[in-house]
Amino acid sequence: DLSDSAAFETDAAGDCVWASAGYMALVERPWADIRGDGWTIVIHQDDRDKVFAEWAKAIDRHGRFEMAFRYVTRTGRSVGIQVIAVPIPGGYYGTVIPAGVLPAQDRVAQSGRPFQ
Numbered sequence: 001d002l003s004d005s006a007a008f009e010t011d012a013a014g015d016c017v018w019a020s021a022g023y024m025a026l027v028e029r030p031w032a033d034i035r036g037d038g039w040t041i042v043i044h045q046d047d048r049d050k051v052f053a054e055w056a057k058a059i060d061r062h063g064r065f066e067m068a069f070r071y072v073t074r075t076g077r078s079v080g081i082q083v084i085a086v087p088i089p090g091g092y093y094g095t096v097i098p099a100g101v102l103p104a105q106d107r108v109a110q111s112g113r114p115f116q
Helices: 021-027 038-042 045-061 104-111
Strands: 006-011 016-019 065-072 078-088 091-098
Touching: 006 021, 006 078, 016 038, 021 091, 045 065
Parallel strands: none
Antiparallel strands: 006 016, 006 091, 065 078, 078 091
């Protein structure tokens, strides 16, 4: 169900202008906390410098951003994620995949069975 997917959209500067209900549920934060540059509060302290550097590079070259890192929920739980964001007119559209959750084609590729 796409309504449960964790997705977000940013403006050209990288500020969050929209997040799906699935994204807000995943990070356990309301829209008021993550809009604008508030999304940065969920990044694990030990991963922030690397995430900020890679995000800045993607914005500077208007290129794809793909990175695995950790975020911290409102309750303090640390969770691994994979973020993929692609340029769109005026900003970026991205998805967040929790660690251990693979798209169907990746699960099939690992199993050795043909994708159906």
